[in-house]
Amino acid sequence: MTDDRSPAWGPVPRTRAHELVVQAIEDQIMSGALRVGDPLPPERELASRLEVSRAGVREAVRVLEGQGVLRARVGAGADAGTFVAALPDGALTRFLRLHVALANFPYADVIDARVILERSSARLAALHADEAGIAAIRATLETGADASLGHAAYNDADTAFHVAIAEASGNRLVASMTVAIRESLSARILVALQDYEGWEELVATLHQQHLELLDAIERHDADAAEELAERHIRFAETALTSA
């Protein structure tokens, strides 16, 4: 393929062209033909093969770089070019958080999804958490129990508690999804806490539930841990939305 005439006159408009290129690259990744570390063909060759303009290829590469799927490496010879990258840690959390914030999903679906994932995280943590994992969960309770710290600090500590359980589960994909959903609800939960009259009492109850959940995880009681996780989330949800 040495044909470098870019068919800028083609029937495909620019925006559509770069979307087609994104799709083509993703297809190669999904089929396993392109793996992390593999180079993309040179811009000119890719444009020719896909029969789109080089501008279309360039735009597609920029979009995928923005998502962390591709990475440009500057240099000379075989080391230079555009490569497939492992998505950075936290990319999924960031994406799902945005998705939920943009209200792409009904709120009730998000809560039910949260319950499913946090039940599983709590169960897995009860089965697999080591001393360090349990210490990390406990540490979030020591800083977070106190309503006198204010709403935002409490909300952060509560998030940290749920994140620590997810991370103690030993399953990074489940943890990513669990964390993403809890974080996507953070802004909304903060507002609800601020509006809640007598929130100190609510926080005391939630803290008690956190201690019971931690206790079940420490006892390696997986059934109790998953039940307590669901009960806690449903309780907080009902309290905060009916306030």
Added chain:
Amino acid sequence: MTDDRSPAWGPVPRTRAHELVVQAIEDQIMSGALRVGDPLPPERELASRLEVSRAGVREAVRVLEGQGVLRARVGAGADAGTFVAALPDGALTRFLRLHVALANFPYADVIDARVILERSSARLAALHADEAGIAAIRATLETGADASLGHAAYNDADTAFHVAIAEASGNRLVASMTVAIRESLSARILVALQDYEGWEELVATLHQQHLELLDAIERHDADAAEELAERHIRFAETALTSA
């Protein structure tokens, strides 16, 4: 803010600059200050406020457009500009699929996550699926039962079966996650099927399991449905990886 001097000499390199802009826009969405349909400030104003170059703003906008977070509207006056968009359906599935395909997670974690989500999808489908949902699941079995169609067609039909159950669950977020994980495994499952000696028999067993799962969903037996979903996935997984 009418200052339009773009500090191109700033201490922040270009790539970092556009990442900062992406972060700033996401922060506004997360806090609820920017909602679907809201316009972004004009490029010049945003560059000035964030103290980055206009090129940095432009690049950030393109990245977020590529993710479906922003959309450009051409026109005159207040109707033109860049707006916050609802992420398109399927965007999360697409992103999660890529995430898993890029091997960011241990394979066992992916399988366990799949079991958790498909158990939940099957349970929810048993509780909530209507006639149309059940008909959609059944339709995938009618085309997919036949090994004579070949490995790829069988794999597609199997994917369609699991997708139809997820969609019948009535929870779009759980469905998105379930579908993403099944689709991310598709290339790998296809190769395993092709390598499997006597795969016609395996397909017959899998088909029988599919029928039993559909039957439990139709009977609204949620406990049976979730158990059958897990047993089916674990069975297929063991058969295909030990082949």
